[in-house]
Amino acid sequence: MTAGGGGLVASGALARSGGPTPARVLVYDHVGTLAADVRDAVEHHDPVPEIVDCRRPRALADFLTEQRFDVLVAGPGLDSRAGFERLRIIREELPSMPIVLAVANTAELDVRDVVRAGAVDLVEIPIPGEKLRETMDRALQLARRTAEVAGPGTAIEPVRPDSSIPKRVITIASASGGCGKTFLATNLAWFLTHHAKRRVCIIDLDLQFGEVSASLRLRPRYTITDLIQHDNDDEAEFNAHFEEFCETHETGISVLAAPRDPTEAAAIRPADVGRVIDAARAHFDDVIVDTPPALADSVVVAYNRSDELFVMATLDIPSIRNMQVFLSTLERLHVSNDGIRLILNKAESDAGVEIRQVLKLFPQGFDATLPYAREVQRSINAGRPVLATNPSADISRQISNSMKRLLPADAQDRFTEYEAANRPGRFRMRNRKPKAVTA
Incomplete structure (x- = not known):
């Protein structure tokens, strides 16, 4: 719910x-x-x-x-x-x-x-x-x-939340800009909200140029800066009022927005980021952290608090190389690799780089290889995730299939039914797209 x-x-x-x-x-x-x-x-x-x-x-x-x-x-x-x-x-x-x-x-x-x-x-x-x-x-x-x-005496038992999946922090990261982190964060939030009935909050940790609010067409009253400055010395008050500083999208997703002024980023310390994530985890079932393409101390705090870390790249040589360097740097920073998942985005068959060549560089494999899709830009302009605006598109089906494992067992069954209902028509012509690559 x-x-x-x-x-x-x-x-x-x-x-x-x-x-x-x-x-x-x-x-x-x-x-x-x-x-x-x-x-x-x-x-x-x-x-x-x-x-x-x-x-x-x-x-x-x-x-x-x-x-x-x-x-x-x-x-x-x-x-x-x-x-x-x-x-x-x-x-x-x-x-x-x-x-x-x-x-x-x-x-x-x-x-x-x-x-x-x-x-x-x-x-x-x-x-x-x-x-x-x-x-x-x-x-x-x-x-x-x-x-x-x-009828008298009819007992209607409370419907309890599914306890098989604990609260989680899921961070989206990349070493290169333009990889689609915000796109993935908003769609993952919608997926968990819609299919698992989880309460989800996105924290926009791109403190200088965050795009979560813009991509959902929100006009937040408050930002992460306002939250940190509110009752800064009172931890109980800080936690109690966390949700009041979030903006709620029409789909039910909550957003803690990035600062309005990029210069405010310098005033947000790594310890502040840790407090924010901890407070969000206390209030929500899933916390999704959207990060900038940088290894700042505040971002590393998010990595270390994450249950899962999605690392993204696009199908081009600079982005692939940066992903290699990024993963090796995380290892040197002692960030656990247990929850790291790789996502390849905007994969086109004529990109000049073959996916099988990329797989040789990353033997752990990719959770998903997502195609370039015109539906994405249209969904961003509409202020809604593509999973909501066009569930039958190739991009939507591949995102959903890669995220299905995040659902509790009963929700996975419901999702299978939903997927069947939104499957494209049997005789519908579709362009051939790169298929998902799994480990």
Whole structure:
């Protein structure tokens, strides 16, 4: 579950016992007094519903994962494209829990976003008392009817996140620019979010010229610099507020953006990078670190904290040579080679370098050999990973096949079904592309 790090506890408290059970309402509002207004609006009920106030995105995920609620009131803070995507995912996993959407300005909303979020009612803040009372009455009645359909005593067990795969840090690296690190980072993040229901954060560690935000068409309010400068001496506060400095893409991917000004990179120390990665690991299932083509101390910190390190090159002599030097340097820096995976990108049959010649230089083999594809540029211009915009393209299928091993077993089965559904037509003409090379 992207919004909450695994599956959510099912609602249905109104049908769990023979007597009247107080309904539980979760109110998300990161700035205002919506929870107090909702409490006043439902006080005439017998028994009076319990109102739980939530003000931070991470707390919302924790509440829904660990507890049960009958109604969710989604207020300011979730009335954005990223917020609607969170609500859509919540709705998919808890279809019996009505969602009431409370926003500051209904005129600015795209009705398609509201529909996809699955809200049963839409109200504009400030909400007149009588209007809010009627809205909450309808939502609670709907929750009760849904619970009655399930039948008294029906126990719906919480769906727990898959514990077979622990939290991971996956770093993308290369010794040459233009190898497609950001492209791979964003697509890997989408793959894990979509197919494994993992909560994923990309840290843009290219501190001078990071491109993650631009490639996803995000306009981040904060950057890694803002995070490091916030409560710098209080480790607990630093960790607690980590997610507030991330920007969430419409696909559910969270991004900690690179500094806006390249000169800010000099103020970020290796120790700061270590703290950031550790905090991200505490909040997310998978942390993907996008790095610059440099062996700076701050980047080496990321390498040493990584469970997997993807090293990329393109099919040209300078890039291949730099990969050799890069790998030997990592060995001298005592970076473990256990999790190193090689990726060859933009491989064209007429590049003048044969893949089999490259394999002789790297006997460990490549996890994937990805073709040059026009779909990639189109996806970047659209601000979405190519896996989302064109899942049946050769480039998408080869990325997915190389990343399938990162999924838990049950998700691999689901992915196989997804792949079959998105396979190109039997008689569709396709250009011949270089095939994936595995070790």
